[in-house]
Amino acid sequence: MISRSANSLCYSSTTILRFNTRYICSTSNTSSCSSWNTQLRELAKQGHYQKALYLYPQLLSSGASPNAFTFPFALKSCAALCLPVPGQQLHAHVIRTGCHSEPFVQTALMSMYCKCFLVENARKLFDESTYARRLTVCYNALIAGYTHNSEFCDAVLLFRRMRLLGVAVNSVTMLGLVPGCTVPLHLGFGMSLHCLNVKCGLDGDMSVGNCLLTMYVRCGSVWSGRKFFDEMPEKGLISWNAMISGYAQNGHANLVLDLYREMELKGVSPDPVTLVAVLSSCANLGASEVGMEVEQKIKRRGFGSNQFLQNALVNMYARCGNLVKAQAIFDDMPEKNLVSWTAIIGGYGIHGHGDDAVKLFDQMIDAGIRPDKTVFVSVLSACSHAGLTKRGLEYFDSMEKKYRLQPGSEHYSCVVDLLGRAGRLKEAQELIESMSGKPDGAVWGALLGACKIHRNVELAELAFERVIELEPTNIGYYVLLSNLYSETKYTEGILKVRVMMRERKLRKDPGFSSVEYGGRNHLFMAGDRSHPQTEEIYAMLNRLEDLAKETSERRKIDDDGGNSELVSCARVHSERLAIAFALMNTALGSRILVTKNLRVCTDCHIFIKLVSKIVDRQFVIRDATRFHHFQNGVCSCNDYW
Template sequence: MTKQSFAVHSTSNSLSHHLHLTAGKITHTACASYNTHLRQLTKHENYQQCLTVYRQMLRSNATPNAFTFPVVLKSCAVLSLPISGTQIHSHVIKSGCQSEPFIQTGLISLYGKCGLIEDARQLFDESPHSQNLTVCYNALVSGYIRNNQFLNGCELFARMQFNGVRIDAVTLLGLIPGCNDPRRLKLGESLHGFAAKLGLDNDLRVANCLLTMYIRCGSKELTRKFFDCMPIKELATWNAMISGYAQNGYATEALDLYQEFELMGLDPNPITLVGVLSSCAHIGAQKFGIDIEKKIQNSSFKHNIFLNNALINMYARCGNLAKAQEIFDSMIEKNLVSWTAIIGGYGMHGEGETAVHLFNEMLRANIRPDGPVFVSVLSACSHAGLTDTGLHYFDLMKMKYGLKPGPEHYSCVVDLLGRAGRLDDAQMIIKSMPMEPDGAVWGALLGACKIHKNVDLAEYAFDRVIKLEPTNIGYYVLLSNLYTEVNNMEEFAGMWRLSHVYKAD
């Protein structure tokens, strides 16, 4: 090689090396820029847009890295997109980042939130590194609880303790919701004791979670005692109490607590007021609800869709359908809950034809119906005597929308047929149910038998409903009244005595 050719060759190699380094820097800069954009999108809960930008990133040849994947995996988890999530998992493997703790956590959390808990466990078991990390345990514990596998969640929690893995507030936030059942109250109390031992009960997130657990277990006294003993109460604490009371039928207590809240000079947020309005709806406290509406109108969240839905529900349940309709019509944005509230309101007050009209209008607006709205429209048809229309909707639910009717839908159809005097058809519907009929189904048949004075079938329905709900006085009263109407005073006397035994209990 001549000196001249050597010089050219050396220059060429140097230039190639320089271009390679420059390209690497450009790619790195582009990746960092995309990562910043993706983080901002998720921060503002624009999860769908985050995934769109991620796809643009791939098309631009910018290489995702360990800072990219946790963000996009979270977006898939929130949107419940298992297919997109598994595709991103393959990108993770290709990049060689799978051992990064926050990526492992993101993958386990994704599979747990998408109902693929076995895949989450397999991923955990196949990574020895994960089995020493609190964040990975936390994601899997939370996934088990979310997928109603409480025992597996408890087993993993015990394994954490056995292996000396650090337990933190997030661990308990994942496990405590598994005790939101009266049968697990003692376990919940044990977790409370464990949290206190570690000093984690002072973490407001854990304290609020414990409050929710106690109230959902129906332990009103324990909840209030714990709440009163809390040295610091933030807005989320008050919201947990008010919403907990509202969701568990303690409407009066919720409104009393809200008045305490106001006396403290605290400012509510939409979550607070949704709980209050729900309680107003439950006990018909329209005057209280009107005051809340005034507060909403003077606030920055007067167009909040959840609050407007709660106002529609409150006014509708209180019988003020004109006001409910006014709010519904004024809404800039309506969702399925908005339609369900207004349809249910008309239905419960006997205006079935209006409810049906609104339901058809909702379908024309391309709002896809779900189970609850079908309950509302079926109930409306039942109360208005629109038998054929109701049966058409029941078929539509299954055939067109692929929804599986639950016991609540079957009880509406039994009531629909029963009110129309089609008691044999009502029996056939019950026999065709793919699940065991519950008390509401047999109660609907019993009510229909009372209307049409069918004593034999009423006794048959009563025998079944009373096995399911032996202390429900309403069923005893229904059969007693039927005996009175057919002048069977001997049976009436026996039923009257039996009902008073349970009433005394």
């Protein structure tokens, strides 16, 4: 793959061509080179840029001389392959053959320079040209070039100048500008382009529509994006992909699956890009049934060798808890990249198999793969979940010393968690204070969580104060502190937290849980009665709660100081509805139950323990961060629950 990073110009040695200029004569022989031009055009059009570039020296050595019809295709090939060296040689040939005053050739040259990250050269050509300042295409090439080189200001300046001089704007101008508006800072400008696009009657162009759609979703305006998508006069595969990926990137995994179904119903057939987004959403939802369906589709459609999809499959199976399958796919991959390793390491980490995660990380290093910040997050969190304190600290230390990677907040929060769980609260606190950057909410939150485990009220209050400054509306932290107060029987504290929450008008956000059943995802909100099987679900809930009460009276199994009243009074929780639904549908035969966004409040935690005791089954329950494997009412991860 060709690197698009401006800092790492990448041209493989095999593709650098040495064109022999000896044969070029100044009087071009059009008739003899037209057949070469035809071949060149065909190759470039079909995307065989490599072959097209090999044809060029053959043309020279045959005695034919390149003309104004030759250069655009040859230059396009250099641009596509990001080969500035042959590109510059072609520029020399252009001058030598007297084609440099040809606007088509000039534009192709500019485009080539832009794609090869030599946007300065392109600008020089533009400024020196007598035609360029009047031609829309030249502006288009340069504007797109600036956008590609992350010099969006220059792109906008040039666009302003173009408007001022009255040069016509067309849809390709839009295609050069809109992709630069995919950050929230530029959204305002992007929306003005959207208006202009409509005003100029260019809104029939699907490509521009796709760019605008991408702009909205990447700026986080998914709803505007969806509205735009629904109103598009024509939707192509890329439009569907942009919308689906947009949902995926903004965390609306369920909407991804819904839209994917809709797409299938409309008879639009998905490509690897679609399926990558779908799999990533399956991973987030724990929807392995849909994931397996997608895997079949990948096989049927012959996408099996696509590395993006292989990585997405590994990630999906790993996150859904099927580590055997994930490992099998991972092992079968002929080429493993950093993303593949991160997926499998993270998978083992989430499920508490810290030893395996660590082993794989070391294997990755041995395989000569250079770790990045993301894979460190995976391995550090694996260590913290599995209690591998020493190992985790070693890795953390190696980040800077060995790999010159500056740890970010996300790494600090893992290490604070690591130290905190091990009871080394003081060290955790010192680590936070030693941070060069400003700690974020997650860092203080990790300390707060650790204080909760070790019942350190004093430090918890400090961590709470800090975390609330940073994330005043994150309800979880208030609940955490309140629970700590309740465990340490500090009633005044509980009241204090309640008052604080009331003053700030904080209410528990409408969390939801989901269960995958029958190839569909069923969402449950607190107190939700919208599900078609609501009656049965509540009946099941009643039965469970009766059983819970009975059992708790008979055996006094409430080992957490909770009581059966809690169980019945907080029945609106979405997790409970989800659990009831799953139990009902599988006639108590459910072995795996996957729910999302489970808030780990003491209350639900007791409920889940009771359920698994009552039905005498194994459960796998997923909260926002990890899986909890229940057997006989006990979770194997042994913490928190």
